[in-house]
Amino acid sequence: MKWFNGFLVVGLLLVGSSCAALKNSSLTATQKAEYTTNQNLAAIAKLNLAVTKDIISLNQAGLVGNHNATVNSILNYNRLVATLDSQAVGIMQSGQPWPTRAQQVFTMFQQAKMPADVSAFLNNPSTNKTVKAVISTIQTIQNTINAVIAATQAGVGGTN
Amino acid sequence: MGIALAIFQGVNLVTSLVAPTIQMVVELKAIFDKSGTDYTAEIKGFQDGALVDDQATLDAVAAWKAANGFTD
Numbered sequence: 089m090k091w092f093n094g095f096l097v098v099g100l101l102l103v104g105s106s107c108a109a110l111k112n113s114s115l116t117a118t119q120k121a122e123y124t125t126n127q128n129l130a131a132i133a134k135l136n137l138a139v140t141k142d143i144i145s146l147n148q149a150g151l152v153g154n155h156n157a158t159v160n161s162i163l164n165y166n167r168l169v170a171t172l173d174s175q176a177v178g179i180m181q182s183g184q185p186w187p188t189r190a191q192q193v194f195t196m197f198q199q200a201k202m203p204a205d206v207s208a209f210l211n212n213p214s215t216n217k218t219v220k221a222v223i224s225t226i227q228t229i230q231n232t233i234n235a236v237i238a239a240t241q242a243g244v245g246g247t248n
Numbered sequence: 249m250g251i252a253l254a255i256f257q258g259v260n261l262v263t264s265l266v267a268p269t270i271q272m273v274v275e276l277k278a279i280f281d282k283s284g285t286d287y288t289a290e291i292k293g294f295q296d297g298a299l300v301d302d303q304a305t306l307d308a309v310a311a312w313k314a315a316n317g318f319t320d
Binding site for chain 1: 291294295297299300301302303304305306308309312313318
């Protein structure tokens, strides 16, 4: 019976993934934009969590004082992104028409600008390696935010 | 006698000036120590807030995907 159970499990997995693929491929343009935006919001949250944990490590290692200005900028950005991302998910799930949600998320995410001084520290040879890694992650966050801005901008004025 | 009194008063004045200065240093140190603690608390507050909000975002997106039949 073991081989039968194995087949059954594999069969169910195949059916499940086919359904998921079918579900994902049969979406309208709005549903795709909504799905992509949600995925990007989750990606931003994951990256931002990594930044927060790195800052905790830097702080515990006593390195915060050595890069005070940078860490302050990173801290502010990190907290801002976490707040905006969380609010954006709330808007996405508010039940309003997609153009309205797109407009709100688009407007809100335009506040999230990567601090200008952070890039300068990335190019500074004396900047700590972990701080550089954090800044690199922040750049990826900003790129993902820009993708959300582009997707929601495309949805503004569209149909639900 | 007048000179001795003047020296005594001078020393007294300097002593009275030095004593509060030392006191001031102690107080300043306490203020700096306190502000250091506040700064650490502020960092921790930022981190805790970010962790909570980011996790809430991940949970909300995961719930939305599950409710709408999406898988990664």
